Amino acid sequence: MKYAPYLKLASFFVALLPLTRLVYGALTDGLGANPIEYITRDLGTWGLTFLLITLSVTPLRLLTGWNGLLRLRRMLGLFAFFYVGLHFLSYVWWDQFFDWQAIWKDVMKRPFITVGFATFVLLIPLAATSTNAMVKRLGAKQWLFLHRLVYIIGIGGVLHYWWLVKRDITQPLIYAAILAGLLGFRVVHRYANETANKLDSHAPAPQRA
Numbered sequence: 001m002k003y004a005p006y007l008k009l010a011s012f013f014v015a016l017l018p019l020t021r022l023v024y025g026a027l028t029d030g031l032g033a034n035p036i037e038y039i040t041r042d043l044g045t046w047g048l049t050f051l052l053i054t055l056s057v058t059p060l061r062l063l064t065g066w067n068g069l070l071r072l073r074r075m076l077g078l079f080a081f082f083y084v085g086l087h088f089l090s091y092v093w094w095d096q097f098f099d100w101q102a103i104w105k106d107v108m109k110r111p112f113i114t115v116g117f118a119t120f121v122l123l124i125p126l127a128a129t130s131t132n133a134m135v136k137r138l139g140a141k142q143w144l145f146l147h148r149l150v151y152i153i154g155i156g157g158v159l160h161y162w163w164l165v166k167r168d169i170t171q172p173l174i175y176a177a178i179l180a181g182l183l184g185f186r187v188v189h190r191y192a193n194e195t196a197n198k199l200d201s202h203a204p205a206p207q208r209a
Helices: 004-015 017-027 035-064 067-095 100-109 111-128 132-138 140-147 149-164 170-202
Strands: none
Touching: 004 017, 004 067, 017 035, 017 067, 035 067, 035 149, 035 170, 067 111, 100 111, 111 140, 111 149, 132 140, 140 149, 149 170
């Protein structure tokens, strides 16, 4: 793909725009009356957004036939981890001031934090094994099995967001619908492939002249 390096570079800088906007808002006092809450929630929202964007790469590739999209998937997944990590750090630092006892109580008592914490923990091995060297070290089958955790992570991220929002659940509902569509597409596509393979296996062999 001739323009793949330029597309990847452009995507990299575009993915940094949410963080740039937050930094600019902090410097210009443009984050509202509660900037800490604004930053924490915005980082979490973008983490979930990049996670769903990453999950959309394969369906888009299958629908468009544009295999160059696969070159962006790893980078987009790492950006999802980057924003979720900053979301977690902002909670630990600015909300709890590294009070690990209070943090642990929050994890144990508040369901949305329990799910959010578990989701972040599950993201760590995916980010740590994102290199080609780790694919070779683990083996393709084991690597693929591990990275299927992304589906559980997506569900956990949506639940975390849904349970966090107590009144207007419109936005979490939109994220849930997008995730359901992406996961549903995979199920349908896999079923269609299995059906096609079964039909091919039962098809009569061509006779020789």
